[in-house]
Amino acid sequence: MNTFKWSSSRVLLVGFCGLVGVLLMGPTLIVVPLSFTSEKSFRFPPEGWSTQWYENFFTDPNWYESALLSVRVGLAVAVLATVLGTAAAVALSTGRGAWRGPANGFMLAPMIVPGVITAVGIYYVFLNFGLTQGFWGFVLAHTVLALPFVVVAVSASLNGLDKALVTAAWSLGANRWAAFRQITLPLIAPGILTGALFAFLTSFDEAIVSLFLSGPFARTLPIQIFQSVTADIDPTIAAASTMLLATTGFFMVVLGVITVSRNRR
Amino acid sequence: MSVSVTATDESPDAQTARGRPSIVRRLSRRPTTLLIWLPLLLLAVCFAYPLLQMFRLSFTDFVGSTSGVFGNYLWFLGTDTQMTILRRTFAVAGWVTLMCLILGFPYAYLMTIVGPRMRLLMVGVVLLPFWSNLVVRTFAWVILLRDSGPVQSLLHAIGIDDLRLLGNTVGVTIGATQVLLPFLILPLYAALSGIDRSLLTAAHSLGARPAVAFVKVYLPLAVPGILAGTSIVFILTLGFYFTPALLGSPRNSLVAQQIVTQVSELLAFGRGSAIAFVVLIITFVVLGLVGLVTRRYRRSFETGLDL
Amino acid sequence: GGAGGGSDDQQLDGDKFVFVNWGGQATEAATKGWLEPFAEETGASFVTDSPTDNAKIRAMVESGQVTWDVVDNDIGVGMSNCGTLFEELPEDFDMGEIDPQYITDDCSVPIIVQAVGLIYNKDTYGDNPPTETADFLDTKNYPGKRVLWNYPTGTVEPLLAADGAGPEEIFPVDWARVEGILNGLGGDLDLKETLAQVSDTVESGDFSMCLCYLGRFASAPEEVQEKLGIVWDKTYLAWDGAYVVKGSKNKDAAFEFLQFLATKKGQAGFSKHLAYSPTTKDSLEGGGVDVSEEFERWLPDFNEDKINVRYPYDFAYWSDNMDAMLEEWNRITSG
Amino acid sequence: MSQHGVALEISGLTKRYGDVTALAGVDLSVAPGEFITFLGPSGSGKTTTLNAIAGFIEPDEGTIDLDGRSITGVPPWKRDIGVVFQNYSLFPHMKVSSNVAFPLRQRRVPKREMAKKVDEVLEIVGLSHLADRYPRQLSGGQQQRVALARALVFGPKLLLLDEPLGALDKRLREGLQLEIKRIHREVGVTFVFVTHDQDEALVMSDRIAVFNEGHLEQVATSQELYEHPETLFAAQFLGDSNVIHGTLESRGDRHALRVGDRAFEVMDPRGAAPGSEAAIMIRPEDLVVRPVDRESPVDHDGKTTPAEVTEVIYLGGRRRIVLSALGQEFIADEMSSVHDHKPGDSVVVTWSMGQARLVSTD
Amino acid sequence: MSQHGVALEISGLTKRYGDVTALAGVDLSVAPGEFITFLGPSGSGKTTTLNAIAGFIEPDEGTIDLDGRSITGVPPWKRDIGVVFQNYSLFPHMKVSSNVAFPLRQRRVPKREMAKKVDEVLEIVGLSHLADRYPRQLSGGQQQRVALARALVFGPKLLLLDEPLGALDKRLREGLQLEIKRIHREVGVTFVFVTHDQDEALVMSDRIAVFNEGHLEQVATSQELYEHPETLFAAQFLGDSNVIHGTLESRGDRHALRVGDRAFEVMDPRGAAPGSEAAIMIRPEDLVVRPVDRESPVDHDGKTTPAEVTEVIYLGGRRRIVLSALGQEFIADEMSSVHDHKPGDSVVVTWSMGQARLVSTD
Numbered sequence A: 001m002n003t004f005k006w007s008s009s010r011v012l013l014v015g016f017c018g019l020v021g022v023l024l025m026g027p028t029l030i031v032v033p034l035s036f037t038s039e040k041s042f043r044f045p046p047e048g049w050s051t052q053w054y055e056n057f058f059t060d061p062n063w064y065e066s067a068l069l070s071v072r073v074g075l076a077v078a079v080l081a082t083v084l085g086t087a088a089a090v091a092l093s094t095g096r097g098a099w100r101g102p103a104n105g106f107m108l109a110p111m112i113v114p115g116v117i118t119a120v121g122i123y124y125v126f127l128n129f130g131l132t133q134g135f136w137g138f139v140l141a142h143t144v145l146a147l148p149f150v151v152v153a154v155s156a157s158l159n160g161l162d163k164a165l166v167t168a169a170w171s172l173g174a175n176r177w178a179a180f181r182q183i184t185l186p187l188i189a190p191g192i193l194t195g196a197l198f199a200f201l202t203s204f205d206e207a208i209v210s211l212f213l214s215g216p217f218a219r220t221l222p223i224q225i226f227q228s229v230t231a232d233i234d235p236t237i238a239a240a241s242t243m244l245l246a247t248t249g250f251f252m253v254v255l256g257v258i259t260v261s262r263n264r265r
Numbered sequence B: 001m002s003v004s005v006t007a008t009d010e011s012p013d014a015q016t017a018r019g020r021p022s023i024v025r026r027l028s029r030r031p032t033t034l035l036i037w038l039p040l041l042l043l044a045v046c047f048a049y050p051l052l053q054m055f056r057l058s059f060t061d062f063v064g065s066t067s068g069v070f071g072n073y074l075w076f077l078g079t080d081t082q083m084t085i086l087r088r089t090f091a092v093a094g095w096v097t098l099m100c101l102i103l104g105f106p107y108a109y110l111m112t113i114v115g116p117r118m119r120l121l122m123v124g125v126v127l128l129p130f131w132s133n134l135v136v137r138t139f140a141w142v143i144l145l146r147d148s149g150p151v152q153s154l155l156h157a158i159g160i161d162d163l164r165l166l167g168n169t170v171g172v173t174i175g176a177t178q179v180l181l182p183f184l185i186l187p188l189y190a191a192l193s194g195i196d197r198s199l200l201t202a203a204h205s206l207g208a209r210p211a212v213a214f215v216k217v218y219l220p221l222a223v224p225g226i227l228a229g230t231s232i233v234f235i236l237t238l239g240f241y242f243t244p245a246l247l248g249s250p251r252n253s254l255v256a257q258q259i260v261t262q263v264s265e266l267l268a269f270g271r272g273s274a275i276a277f278v279v280l281i282i283t284f285v286v287l288g289l290v291g292l293v294t295r296r297y298r299r300s301f302e303t304g305l306d307l
Numbered sequence C: 001g002g003a004g005g006g007s008d009d010q011q012l013d014g015d016k017f018v019f020v021n022w023g024g025q026a027t028e029a030a031t032k033g034w035l036e037p038f039a040e041e042t043g044a045s046f047v048t049d050s051p052t053d054n055a056k057i058r059a060m061v062e063s064g065q066v067t068w069d070v071v072d073n074d075i076g077v078g079m080s081n082c083g084t085l086f087e088e089l090p091e092d093f094d095m096g097e098i099d100p101q102y103i104t105d106d107c108s109v110p111i112i113v114q115a116v117g118l119i120y121n122k123d124t125y126g127d128n129p130p131t132e133t134a135d136f137l138d139t140k141n142y143p144g145k146r147v148l149w150n151y152p153t154g155t156v157e158p159l160l161a162a163d164g165a166g167p168e169e170i171f172p173v174d175w176a177r178v179e180g181i182l183n184g185l186g187g188d189l190d191l192k193e194t195l196a197q198v199s200d201t202v203e204s205g206d207f208s209m210c211l212c213y214l215g216r217f218a219s220a221p222e223e224v225q226e227k228l229g230i231v232w233d234k235t236y237l238a239w240d241g242a243y244v245v246k247g248s249k250n251k252d253a254a255f256e257f258l259q260f261l262a263t264k265k266g267q268a269g270f271s272k273h274l275a276y277s278p279t280t281k282d283s284l285e286g287g288g289v290d291v292s293e294e295f296e297r298w299l300p301d302f303n304e305d306k307i308n309v310r311y312p313y314d315f316a317y318w319s320d321n322m323d324a325m326l327e328e329w330n331r332i333t334s335g
Numbered sequence D, E: 001m002s003q004h005g006v007a008l009e010i011s012g013l014t015k016r017y018g019d020v021t022a023l024a025g026v027d028l029s030v031a032p033g034e035f036i037t038f039l040g041p042s043g044s045g046k047t048t049t050l051n052a053i054a055g056f057i058e059p060d061e062g063t064i065d066l067d068g069r070s071i072t073g074v075p076p077w078k079r080d081i082g083v084v085f086q087n088y089s090l091f092p093h094m095k096v097s098s099n100v101a102f103p104l105r106q107r108r109v110p111k112r113e114m115a116k117k118v119d120e121v122l123e124i125v126g127l128s129h130l131a132d133r134y135p136r137q138l139s140g141g142q143q144q145r146v147a148l149a150r151a152l153v154f155g156p157k158l159l160l161l162d163e164p165l166g167a168l169d170k171r172l173r174e175g176l177q178l179e180i181k182r183i184h185r186e187v188g189v190t191f192v193f194v195t196h197d198q199d200e201a202l203v204m205s206d207r208i209a210v211f212n213e214g215h216l217e218q219v220a221t222s223q224e225l226y227e228h229p230e231t232l233f234a235a236q237f238l239g240d241s242n243v244i245h246g247t248l249e250s251r252g253d254r255h256a257l258r259v260g261d262r263a264f265e266v267m268d269p270r271g272a273a274p275g276s277e278a279a280i281m282i283r284p285e286d287l288v289v290r291p292v293d294r295e296s297p298v299d300h301d302g303k304t305t306p307a308e309v310t311e312v313i314y315l316g317g318r319r320r321i322v323l324s325a326l327g328q329e330f331i332a333d334e335m336s337s338v339h340d341h342k343p344g345d346s347v348v349v350t351w352s353m354g355q356a357r358l359v360s361t362d
């Protein structure tokens, strides 16, 4: 229903949005060519090409160990945050009573409180708990930050879920647990999966809390990158982030395929 | 088919259930409610407790000549430098929010009117930045914006010299805008797609030109979505550390940098906490105001959106 | 850990300690020049971290979660926290080979003597390069962006020197004057959080002048070095100390390493990788520490003739006033 | 698939939600194998009653007996009552066969028997060929039949259907009404069917229970309800009607409703006291409309009032005449158009006393 | 508020969406002040036609003339055609008064005049007391009337209504049908009304345009359409019907439809060629059902077939008898139950030749 003299303004709009798209993607994608530079510089465009920075990534323990730690933490956070977040979302959606509003707000608070504030607080407390510079410190802190995303994703799924389906299952002889397992869980699985992915990415990308929690024996990839950025010209970051891009892209595509194939039937 | 109603088998259990106090009974009827406790516990220990500790520290931990219960707050509010930083932070947050809105609104709007395939592509573009690391993306701006970088070369080519893009709030605004744009576009898109576009058609049929219909009908309905998106961006900017740290300069520092400096360089937990709580309070005030405005605005009509 | 004291080969086998300094090239140089030889000799292993962060150290010590063992630190901070944040050296520690002028406190082994001078970009100034330190403040005749390290020690002194203060007039620091200098430079000045960033920005050509530690530029590529000019006129000299963090869990290895650094042999390696001078007696120019020829340009020891005024490092003053100085510096720079 | 339904006995059922009283003491007996319809306006408590029977909500007061045994406190999954929901509530992630097998799996019915039963019930609803489809690949009517099959497969003695045809378009709806009646005949289960569509209630039910504001107005067969409604509400809710309000007057065994200066004779006051407010209700097809200029014929037991035609609407096969009389609106339906009325015509409206029903107005 | 509607002239209107032909050459003339209804199944092109008239879409071919002037290429905001949308499309952020004032504001009507006009039109739709409410504070019916007021206030010569009652429940709907008719009479504007509900079309229209797959099947008054449908589609879409398919046979001026070994007489072949496929259509109320055991009466111009009763449904006032005959299903509606038919009874079905309409089947 948009004919008439729209077309010129429409062209303008599309053009403008194209520029916004470039602005969004440019800084993300610029690291790809930079990662193949032959010089120890971030000159753009690069003058020669090599794969030395990828080599460096896999031979320098600072890089690959931090990457490994980030993956391990990310996976643990994905599991922990998904389980806890799903539990919370289920409780929030099935519960009755005045406690739900505040509880929901509290669950989402880590998303709202400015990162640096959470970071300082967690740092101070974790220092006393002996949780800095260690796997579990990262896992706990990141889980706190990832929890809201899982709660939001799973809650959205639960809200979209027709409650009558559960009631129907009851009427057909399924008790609470059976109905949850056979009806609710499969139907909110995409939400849970999305939540898990968000949790993993949140942890994998987290820097401000990690900045405080990191130490010589436990440094996550973003912190390794930050230190590298502030300490040295080292195109290894470009290599690292190119691989990051590829890995995340792979996960996204897998998730996409899963959802599409789910929807198809 | 052998089943029949087994009321008799069930009644003892049901009877005891009825006899129990109501809270226990309620829980037993909604056992899923119990699931909230573990996540709540984690948040209490690893989130609320740290914040409380900071709150305590802001009243008890002092460095230098500061003292008195409110010493840290008085110091923060009474130091010119700190107030300059606070004002600057708000200015930057305001700019970033404005930039995000200017860039994000047309984008989100376009998303609501293109076909599903194109929309998927546009969502992909918005989400792409999340695939790479925040620090890397911010650093990419250093590469792009520095004097020897491509953007400056471009500017030189068209005759603009001496425009400093790095080490000041311009750089921070550019970087933060790009980083935060998705946080505006996504909720705004959700809100905009909830607006019934047939209202525009209705307005046309009533004699409104497209531009008038857009301004008089569409924009007012988009206000809650705009408020939701912009308040998120504004609040996130207040807490940004890496972007100003990499693209800005200590001479143009924002509160987040100042908090880190206080805590991490001067080990002034009390002062850092005091700054943090002032920011936190401002955050809540902003959220509260936005919520209030939205609610009042929306009380008159329902669009089905949610903040 | 192993038993203390002796220096038998391989006796530290299995001990792993953490060494911390300012990061980047410095960490690389320390790794190649100090840590690897030491590890080879003793069998200890090490991990590096950066940058040195005294707040973190204090947090570690106060919380009892000490993960850093040896830190390359600012003497001013180290001295004032000797015995509280840093372990005192053992009774039998041998400082015999160290030049006594560098010894400051009971906790550290002095290391890496560094000079702060004026560096400029030859491309920017062409035929009319700055010739004295004061030119740093002369934005009219010498336009271009200036960069400084965002840390008071080693920055305040050269700034005041450029403003015409003699070596004796520096302390106690006149913060109003410093603030005035900074404001005078206005938008032409930027501060960087790490030394690496400082040298990077100068090397990349983004900044045209810098009052900064010279040593770092020696390892830049040939063609970059050629573009940089040095004004020695008023030169500030400083050095660091290697400290053992209080409550270190690897004290044996840590002190063993400090002892290693207190020898000519031990310190010699670093200067091969970064243009900083050792603190051991008469080491350069045939004294046991070899410096490559490219480095000579950047070391004060080889440029004595060009230095008009020396500004020494007043560690006692810094040590006494560190917290206040940091606060003041933060106040005037963050505005 | 042949089993026999059980009797349902509801007494004193009450349910409150805060201030709202959703059910205010509902009493109802349903005979085994009966097809009873709950009819009533939106919010009148039909779903609430159904939910109480199915066990989805706990009533505040009252008892529900199934086959003579109380089912109070029995959780829904142990009640063995089949439920068909308005939007079917098919499990979207399961094929038709799995949906239908679901209740059997909960009951741990052996594989082979399960397959047999699923086949049987799909046969009955005529969907054997679609067993491998997912719900969203089916049309609305087919989904509805799957829901029916799923609710029947485990042999419930009672089947509850909450507006199962509400979402369908008119044509499909009419087809499925007959289909559900057929299945009811075939399986012999007691059906409780909810609707707010009067035509649907008329077409389908053995008996109709008319709900109003949480209580039952009348429970009766379609014909009883249409011809002898007990209350004004029941009269107006089922079918179109003309209602004349007035005050009851009795003289011996002759009764009349006084409206202003006129009195309309009625036959049976049904125990209403003289002087009480009442109304007479006449169905549109029972009104006879004649031109006024003709000489009035003799109506021995009839009543008459002058009126003016305001509108004549052709309804295909019949003609609806909208009239203005006694200060209100009347409607009369004519099958064949003996007289050609036009808006503005003055006419005389007549009815026979036997077709003017007295109903209580409170 | 008194203005007169204008003539609408559509010819050859065609619209394609990719492969789908939404409109395939629609020709239609609407007289000034007429109330014409577009009736047709979902997807038959009603909305598309309306959108073309309103200017929301551009037709691929054909012209639309309003009052003798072509409106091709005129953007919707300059057409001065009022539109009432199915979901009303009221502006949720404006009060009722602002909604109604909107089109006047676009036309820069002076403040005072604007207020007067808004008051007037709100008066007509009976909503003066709700001018300060927001749309969501209104009931569906009230919202509908606001939409009507908004579309009328600027004095359009043509009002388009796209299923404005589609979302309402039956009772409200019936009330509003009469309301819209009243307003139509009052304002005298030409109304084009879209519905897929046959009863609604019957009740409201001067004429009905029956849409089918993008073309018009028939345009006629309700009665013409019901009694003399030209096509099987029109016959079946409007009202219930019994259809017997067969082949046309003619002997002189006597015509009959042959079905297997039987032939049913028909009156007028309407130009259909002997030997062509055709069908006769009889309305349910025109079928007479009698017990078979009675001796068959003489039917001079009638036709008869034996049948079996499969179902008797009480519909309040009338009784629908579902029959099985000639291998298909028949329905007969009886007003008064002379005979008491029961499922399984053998009966004879009779109709008069004048009521058996021959319709084309292609």
Ligand SMILES: Nc1ncnc2c1ncn2[C@@H]1O[C@H](COP(=O)(O)OP(=O)(O)OP(=O)(O)O)[C@@H](O)[C@H]1O
Pocket: D017, D020, D021, D022, D040, D041, D042, D043, D044, D045, D046, D047, D048, D049, D196
């Ligand atoms: N969970 C609830 N909380 C509060 N009130 C409720 C709840 N469920 C139902 N009610 C109220 O109880 C009354 C009866 O509702 P019920 O759903 O039984 O009506 P219904 O007859 O099924 O109507 P409909 O035809 O609209 O489905 C209504 O007034 C409704 O608002």
Ligand SMILES: Nc1ncnc2c1ncn2[C@@H]1O[C@H](COP(=O)(O)OP(=O)(O)OP(=O)(O)O)[C@@H](O)[C@H]1O
Pocket: E017, E020, E021, E022, E040, E041, E042, E043, E044, E045, E046, E047, E048, E049, E196
């Ligand atoms: N924008 C479009 N793109 C593609 N096809 C369309 C579009 N709009 C309508 N159609 C098709 O055109 C045909 C006619 O649609 P139209 O909306 O006019 O039907 P309708 O008679 O109004 O039906 P309904 O009663 O469902 O509203 C349908 O087959 C429809 O699928």
Ligand SMILES: [Mg+2]
Pocket: D046, D047, D048
């Ligand atoms: Mg209901």
Ligand SMILES: [Mg+2]
Pocket: E046, E047, E048, E162
């Ligand atoms: Mg339509």
